[in-house]
Amino acid sequence: MKRRDFFKTSIAGAAAAMATSLEAGVTGQPIDNRKISTIAFPEKRPMITYSDRPPLLETPRCVFANTITPNDAFFVRWHMPDIPTHIDPKNYKIKIDGLVKKELNISLDFLKDPANFEQVEVTAVLQCGGNSRSAFKPTAGGIQWGHGAMGCAKWKGVRLSDLLDQAGLKKDAEWIGFNGSEKAAYYETPNFVRELHLDELDDHVILAYEMNGEDLPYLNGYPLRLVIPGSYSDSWVKMLSNITVTNKYKKLFFMDIAYRVPDNECECETPEKKAKKTKPITKMNVKSLIGYPENGTVLQTKSHVVVRGVAFDDGHGIRDVKISIDNGKTWKSAELDDGKAGRYAYRGFKLAIKPMKFGKMTIMAKAINKIGQEQPLAKDIKWNHGGYKFNGIDVVTVDVV
Amino acid sequence: MKKLLVLAAIVTAPLFAQVEGDIEVPYIPFEVKMGKGFGEVNANCLTCHSFGYVTNQGRQSKAFWAGKVKKLMVHFKAPITDPDAKIVTEYLYEEYGNGELK
Numbered sequence: 001m002k003r004r005d006f007f008k009t010s011i012a013g014a015a016a017a018m019a020t021s022l023e024a025g026v027t028g029q030p031i032d033n034r035k036i037s038t039i040a041f042p043e044k045r046p047m048i049t050y051s052d053r054p055p056l057l058e059t060p061r062c063v064f065a066n067t068i069t070p071n072d073a074f075f076v077r078w079h080m081p082d083i084p085t086h087i088d089p090k091n092y093k094i095k096i097d098g099l100v101k102k103e104l105n106i107s108l109d110f111l112k113d114p115a116n117f118e119q120v121e122v123t124a125v126l127q128c129g130g131n132s133r134s135a136f137k138p139t140a141g142g143i144q145w146g147h148g149a150m151g152c153a154k155w156k157g158v159r160l161s162d163l164l165d166q167a168g169l170k171k172d173a174e175w176i177g178f179n180g181s182e183k184a185a186y187y188e189t190p191n192f193v194r195e196l197h198l199d200e201l202d203d204h205v206i207l208a209y210e211m212n213g214e215d216l217p218y219l220n221g222y223p224l225r226l227v228i229p230g231s232y233s234d235s236w237v238k239m240l241s242n243i244t245v246t247n248k249y250k251k252l253f254f255m256d257i258a259y260r261v262p263d264n265e266c267e268c269e270t271p272e273k274k275a276k277k278t279k280p281i282t283k284m285n286v287k288s289l290i291g292y293p294e295n296g297t298v299l300q301t302k303s304h305v306v307v308r309g310v311a312f313d314d315g316h317g318i319r320d321v322k323i324s325i326d327n328g329k330t331w332k333s334a335e336l337d338d339g340k341a342g343r344y345a346y347r348g349f350k351l352a353i354k355p356m357k358f359g360k361m362t363i364m365a366k367a368i369n370k371i372g373q374e375q376p377l378a379k380d381i382k383w384n385h386g387g388y389k390f391n392g393i394d395v396v397t398v399d400v401v
Numbered sequence: 402m403k404k405l406l407v408l409a410a411i412v413t414a415p416l417f418a419q420v421e422g423d424i425e426v427p428y429i430p431f432e433v434k435m436g437k438g439f440g441e442v443n444a445n446c447l448t449c450h451s452f453g454y455v456t457n458q459g460r461q462s463k464a465f466w467a468g469k470v471k472k473l474m475v476h477f478k479a480p481i482t483d484p485d486a487k488i489v490t491e492y493l494y495e496e497y498g499n500g501e502l503k
Contacts, residue, residue, distance in 0.1 A: 039429060041427060049453070050453050050454070051450065051453040051454040051457065052426055052427060052428055052429040052451045052453065053450050053451045053454070055426055056454070056457070081450055138462075138501075139458075142458065143458065144458065144459045184477065186478055186479065186480070188478035257476060
């Protein structure tokens with residue numbers, strides 16, 4: 001019977017997407033409050049589940065009332081059906097080759113030894129470029145994520161630059177390719193490889209083996225993944241097997257065709273006239289999400305409610321989060337946390353409100369970063385074919401009784 | 402009336418990591434609409450990915466579904482024959498289409 005319930009919820013999700021796909025192209029709010037599956041994946045509590053092969057799991061909204069996303073509720077997104085069946089931490093090695101003076105073959109123990117590399121930590125938001133995709137109309141291509149294809153964790157590892165220093169880059173080194181261990185069903189399918197230009201790789205980029213004080217969960221890239229604070233997660237290669245230094249950019253599916261937006265100022269296009277020139281999604285835009293209350297939460301009149309949520313951008317840092325409870329007529333600044341988690345982390349916000357009127361009430365949240373960029377209203381966000389980079393002002397509707 | 406079918410498990414990937422014992426990614430029995438061409442979908446699509454990966458793209462146009470099938474053939478090198486690609490596209494549009502050709 002439980003499985004039946006799960007089916008119903010996935011049908012409801014599909015139906016909601018259908019209902020919106022034929023409307024004129026005005027961006028709305030993403031599909032919210034999808035049901036949590038009754039089936040748990042390894043090391044995870046039950047989550048919103050889109051696929052088992054490859055695993056695609058979304059974090060429910062309520063988790064974003066806190067600034068650290070627990071490992072067992074952290075979203076999961078793989079591209080290939082075949083995730084390695086054995087990873088023996090004793091035998092696992094990361095290889096660094098190509099245009100280096102000394103090829104490296106490094107074990108986890110060697111990597112974790114402070115005598116070899118400085119061990120560093122960064123708290124950073126990991127967000128899928130297609131997070132909130134279901135907001136776009138007509139339905140954009142890709143998994144119809146709600147808000148929860150994102151999370152924030154404290155990552156521990158070693159700097160990529162320290163590793164490259166130890167290998168010694170040759171003079172003409174320019175591109176660094178990162179190869180993950182996930183495999184397709186056919187040998188001919190391109191591997192999930194990313195290539196980043198040396199200029200994109202600053203000291204904040206790390207190879208992480210730990211997440212929130214624990215080994216990375218299997219589904220989040222055990223035993224080692226790339227962490228690129230401020231960038232969307234398509235570059236954060238999981239289960240790293242190989243790093244190759246080259247002088248020439250190789251054409252790659254996941255760089256050149258997937259994860260791209262129109263290369264124009266609004267990063268927008270229409271289904272009839274798609275942009276010819278595109279660019280990678282790279283840096284995240286400013287965004288916020290209310291973790292409590294949620295859509296449909298019942299609040300008592302004249303009760304003391306604390307609205308809580310998280311805000312982030314690509315590393316400029318959050319200056320202000322404004323809340324409106326009158327459909328955007330007036331806005332009030334929320335109280336921000338101390339920001340000590342750093343500029344790549346979720347900045348927690350909270351605001352005390354007191355609902356006075358019976359009926360539906362909307363709560364809106366708008367983040368503004370330190371260079372003055374602010375979230376637009378959802379309706380002002382123009383369409384792109386991949387449904388990437390939605391960052392509309394968050395809206396939840398509660399029932400005041 | 403469309404019949405509903407729960408797909409039988411095809412492949413699950415066992416995992417062994419810092420977790421105790423043998424672990425597998427669970428099989429999720431996504432609801433499947435039994436329409437014309439599902440046999441070809443089963444043979445050409447579900448060997449590589451779950452049915453949820455299909456339906457959670459949302460309702461889409463015929464051009465979208467045709468494009469997806471083509472992408473998997475061209476870029477992911479899925480060995481789908483042209484006649485099968487056509488049948489799969491028809492199925493997807495019929496069962497998970499949005500009524501729009503483009």
